[in-house]
Amino acid sequence: KAGVTQTPRYLIKTRGQQVTLSCSPISGHRSVSWYQQTPGQGLQFLFEYFSETQRNKGNFPGRFSGRQFSNSRSEMNVSTLELGDSALYLCASSLTGYTGELFFGEGSRLTVL
Amino acid sequence: AQRVTQPEKLLSVFKGAPVELKCNYSYSGSPELFWYVQYSRQRLQLLLRHISRESIKGFTADLNKGETSFHLKKPFAQEEDSAMYYCALMGFGNEKLTFGTGTRLTIIP
Numbered sequence: 001k002a003g004v005t006q007t008p009r010y011l012i013k014t015r016g017q018q019v020t021l022s023c024s025p026i027s028g029h030r031s032v033s034w035y036q037q038t039p040g041q042g043l044q045f046l047f048e049y050f051s052e053t054q055r056n057k058g059n060f061p062g063r064f065s066g067r068q069f070s071n072s073r074s075e076m077n078v079s080t081l082e083l084g085d086s087a088l089y090l091c092a093s094s095l096t097g098y099t100g101e102l103f104f105g106e107g108s109r110l111t112v113l
Numbered sequence: 114a115q116r117v118t119q120p121e122k123l124l125s126v127f128k129g130a131p132v133e134l135k136c137n138y139s140y141s142g143s144p145e146l147f148w149y150v151q152y153s154r155q156r157l158q159l160l161l162r163h164i165s166r167e168s169i170k171g172f173t174a175d176l177n178k179g180e181t182s183f184h185l186k187k188p189f190a191q192e193e194d195s196a197m198y199y200c201a202l203m204g205f206g207n208e209k210l211t212f213g214t215g216t217r218l219t220i221i222p
Binding site for chain 2: 003004031033035041042043044045048050055056058090092097098100101102103104105106
């Protein structure tokens with residue numbers, strides 16, 4: 001089985017721009033979660049989707065949004081980028097989202113200049 | 114609210130010595146606890162979960178509800194254990210996995 005795939009792997013943006021990150025889960029997995037990883041804060045939960053519905057959301061401003069498509073692929077969007085948004089964004093998939101067993105992608109490293 | 118605390122950012126242990134990575138949690142109900150590991154240049158992956166009560170790669174972890182702890186232990190460290198370890202908590206019926214800030218374990222040859 002192919003693992004979780006995230007694109008792009010690296011990107012550089014400037015303040016004020018917006019960015020869209022993509023995640024393809026493991027085949028058959030219907031839950032997709034997003035995390036922001038930074039050296040200071042560690043892994044912070046952004047949101048979780050299941051069957052195209054957002055079931056849970058972390059404490060991030062409204063500039064962070066996401067969606068899930070009928071094929072379980074997911075995207076997250078960050079608008080009006082700030083310097084502090086520079087981070088590794090990790091996507092993880094699981095069968096149902098209730099088991100705690102997440103399969104992570106390699107991440108998309110965003111640098112905001 | 115759910116919270117996970119890993120008090121040690123860095124931990125160095127000699128090969129063959131015992132390892133203990135500390136994890137404390139805060140949660141009002143019955144949590145599910147996990148340990149995730151990230152080896153160099155690899156993806157973050159599940160190491161073990163408390164409900165399966167199994168030993169993975171020689172590591173074990175016992176949930177102590179009285180002390181709200183879930184420490185990860187291994188009796189004899191090996192060089193390949195060097196990695197970043199994250200403790201994580203999931204509340205009952207909650208799809209959100211809360212991670213600690215992680216402990217970087219280095220095994221000294």
